[in-house]
Amino acid sequence: MKTDYLIIGCGASSLSFLDTMLVETDATFVIVDKRDAPGGHWNDAYPFVRLHQPSRYYGVASRPLGRDRINDGGPNAGLFELASGTEVLAYFHALMEEVYLPSGRVTWLPMTEWREDDGVVRNVMTGEKTRLDVQRAVVDGRRIGTEIPLTYNRRFQVDEYVACIPPNDLPRHAAGRSAFVVIGAGKTAMDSVLWLLRHKIDPENITWVRPRDAWLVNRLRAQPGIEFFDDMFGGVARQMEILAEVEDFEQLAKALETEGIWLRIDKTYTPEMMHMAVASEGEIEALARVKNVVRMGHVQQIEVGRMVLQEGEVAIPQDALIIDCAASAAAANVTDRAPVFSAG
Incomplete structure (x- = not known):
């Protein structure tokens, strides 16, 4: 098989x-x-995941994501919609089926892997190999190296009698539980805590481990649309002024x-x-209700x-459900200094 470009991975980077x-x-x-559908890590995302920035900022150049709706309720009220994981997957699926494959210039090989050493594509189901003649370049779309709570290698030990789950399983295992422990300080942990609160779990029954x-x-300062011009561009201008005024990070953060x-x-x-995670003031107000924070x-x-x-140990309820949100979004590439675009 001959092609100009071989693209490894079918997530947002590759499809862009x-x-x-x-x-x-x-x-x-x-x-x-190696996955069965377009969308990369979104195929393994937890069911209540959403973008943390407006839908308009995500996706590819040829087709907008979402309908530019303003939410009229919930902690994101008054701000532009945040696409759910289901919406993101449907978006990438539609692009593949309606744009890329009909072009006649794209061959999509799910459940396959690139074997660079011998220049073949291997079907992970059957082992069948197809030799590729790549004319221009191999493009590796996996460079971000995102860890996913469902599939990452856990970095702590768990007793066999402890119920420790990824957030993917939370909706199936939460019913009837009286205590919850959320591990992690990032967006996934925030989403999990907000899910518990939205389903009427008392904040006192949540222990939140935030290393x-x-x-x-502030999501208000990251909105598209002319109606948010002062919030967005005024905020950017003010940031530039603050950066010119302060002497250290502490002063910067306070300002x-x-x-x-x-x-x-x-x-x-x-x-x-x-780490540039984005939240609304409504979400912050809700998250602040959890007072049992372990640092x-x-x-x-x-x-x-x-x-x-x-730095020590703490007691937790014996029947607590542990939600492991400790995967690191970009741990695999923090020290990677290889150029995105190499010669040629």
């Missing part, structure tokens, strides 16, 4: 490349992915919070990092009624 190249070149493409708190971007550009969940605790480093081991962390 494909989408632009289909318009700007007459090249041909083969896409390989490091983070500063968060950005005062301007309503950055948010934090606990106003009595100063975060030491910023003793990363979890090392969980036993019935006991959790061991880097």
Whole structure:
């Protein structure tokens, strides 16, 4: 089989490349992915996941995601819609079926892997190999290296009698539980806590392990649309002024919070990092209701009624449901300095 470009992975990065190249070149493409459907890690996402920024910011250049609706209820009220994981998968599926395959220039090979050493594509089901003659370049769309709670390699030990689940299983296992422990400080953990609160779980019955708190971007300051011009561009202009005025990160964070550009969940605790997660003020207000926060480093081991962390241990209810949200969004590429676009 001959192709101009071999694309490894069928997630957002790969499809964004494909989408632009289909318009700007007459090249041909083969896409390989071990998963069965387009969408990359979204295929393994938990059922209540949503984008944390407006839908308009996500997807590919040729087709908008969502309908530019303003939410009229919930913690995102008054702001642009946030696509659900189901909507994102449907979006990528439609692009493949309605745009890419009908072009006649795209060959999509699900349940396959690229064997670089011998230049073949291998079907992971049958083992059948197809030799590829790549004319231009191999494009690796897996560079972000996103860890997924469902599939990552857990970094702490769990006693066999402890119920420890990824957030994917939360809707199936939460009913009838009286206590919950959420492990992680990122967006997935925030989503899981908000899901519990939305389903009327008393905040006192939630223990939240946050090894490091983070500063968060106020979603009001990250809105598209002319109606948010002052909030968005005024916020950007004010950030530039603040950056010129402050002398260190502590002053920067304090000033950005005062301007309503950055948010934090606990106003009595100063975060030491910023990973650009985005939240609404309504979400922050809800999350702040959880007061049983454990800040003793990363979890090392969980036993019935006991959790061991880097800096000590804490007692937990013996029947607690543990929700593991400790996967790191970009852990695999933090020290990767290879260029995205290599020579040629």
